[in-house]
Every structure is written in structure tokens, then in C-alpha cells.
Amino acid sequence: MDTIKSNENFKCRYFRIQKDVVKKVRARLPSDDEFASLIELFKVFTDEIKLKIIYVLFDSEVCLCELSELLTINEDEVIRQLKELERLGVVKHKHKEDMACYYLANNHIQHILVEGCIHKSHTD
Structure with missing residues (x-):
């Protein structure tokens, strides 16, 4: 019963669609395929190992053995995550030479993480 009462706070008191708002927003919405790609990308941020790899690569190019050492994870697991x-x-x-060095493809991922940290600091 409490759930029903609390849901009432989220409902409109009257039903009236603002067609101009709906039209404007609908025109800007990504396609279902674009949403699926975004969801797949954002799953990266829910995996601790992937997140740590990204943080390591913020400032440095590192090889596989260095990543394995830094994260205290075996190389096969690091390779799986890197792939x-x-x-x-x-x-x-x-x-x-005889090393594969890894680095961030661009700084967009770094910006997303920084913004996430800023957001988190404002919600604590």
C-alpha cells in the first residue's frame, strides 16, 4: 500500500500532452541501434577491471605485463578485458619492439569518468 501512495507523487495530476515538446524531443532521440551501442559502451563502467584499466591508461601507455602487475590480475584476464x-x-x-603498448583511444572516456566523479561528489 505504501508503494501505491509513494507512486502518486510521480504521476501527473491531469493528463495533457504538449505536442510541441514531444515532437522536439522525439526528433533528437537516438535510434534504437544508437541506444544499444551506448548501453554497450556504458557497461564498461560497471566492470571493475575495465574501469581500473581505463584509469591506469589516463596518463600512461602501458604494456600488458605492466597492466597485469598493476592490477594484480593474470595476463590472460587482462588480455580478455583489453580485447x-x-x-x-x-x-x-x-x-x-617486442611489447604491445595500450593507450586510451581518445580522451572522451576520461571526460566521462571525470564527470562521473564530479557528479558523485555532488550527490554524497
Whole structure:
């Protein structure tokens, strides 16, 4: 019964659609495919290992063995995570001598995380 009462606070008291608002917002909404891609990208932020990898790569290019050492995770698991991050366009790699060095594909991911930290600090 309490749930029903609390839901009342979220309902409109009268039903009236503002057609101009609906039209404007509908025109800006991403497609279902675009939403699916965004959801897949944002899942990166719900995985602790992927998030740690991204933080490590904020300031440095690092090789697989360094990532494994920093995160105290075996190399096979780091490789699995890196492949997923690369598939999503979050990280890239290049070969230096006999090492594969990983780095952030661009700074957009860093901005998203920084904004997330700022948001979290305002809600605490």
C-alpha cells in the first residue's frame, strides 16, 4: 500500500500532452541501434577491471605485463578485458619492439569518468 501512495507523487495530476515538446524531443532521440551501442559502451563502467584499466591508461601507455602487475590480475584476464575495450573503441594498442603498448583511444572516456566523479561528489 505504501508503494501505491509513494507512486502518486510521480504521476501527473491531469493528463495533457504538449505536442510541441514531444515532437522536439522525439526528433533528437537516438535510434534504437544508437541506444544499444551506448548501453554497450556504458557497461564498461560497471566492470571493475575495465574501469581500473581505463584509469591506469589516463596518463600512461602501458604494456600488458605492466597492466597485469598493476592490477594484480593474470595476463590472460587482462588480455580478455583489453580485447573488449578495443572492440568498443575505448583503447588501442601499438607494438614497440617486442611489447604491445595500450593507450586510451581518445580522451572522451576520461571526460566521462571525470564527470562521473564530479557528479558523485555532488550527490554524497
